[in-house]
Amino acid sequence: MEHEVQNLFERYARFFGQSLAGEMDMDEAAALYASDFIAASPAGVTSGKNDHRFRQAMEQGYAHYRAIGTKEMRIRHVRLSPIDDCHCVAHVAWTAIYARKDQDAARIDFDVHYLVQVLDGEAKVFGWVSGDEQALLKQHGIG
Known part of the structure; x- marks a missing residue:
């Protein structure tokens, strides 16, 4: 399972970089996610389907990241908490780099906890499950 999950997040980070460069491959994006998903943050809990609405939301999300000056998103570390033979929580430590007007680039470390299925x-x-992204960006003068 560890190899498959590491490969997933290598693909995820590569896709994120391509998306920040404006080169989104929505088929590749869809392939990272199961047919249905849940998301939780301080803003609430949502669920959705990996369909055209999800693809549109992802396109808008990456456009927003570019608009606020996101230049790079890299993975520092992935740690797994196995649940059973097919499921785990992948604790992913990210570093985001943001360009800011008239200031040095901002480097923000944060974690996201992904529910992963291997079939x-x-x-x-x-x-x-993620923290309060908007508060973290505001704290660093971004957005």
């Missing part, structure tokens, strides 16, 4: 040798995200 037939392929890992997919079916959920995630």
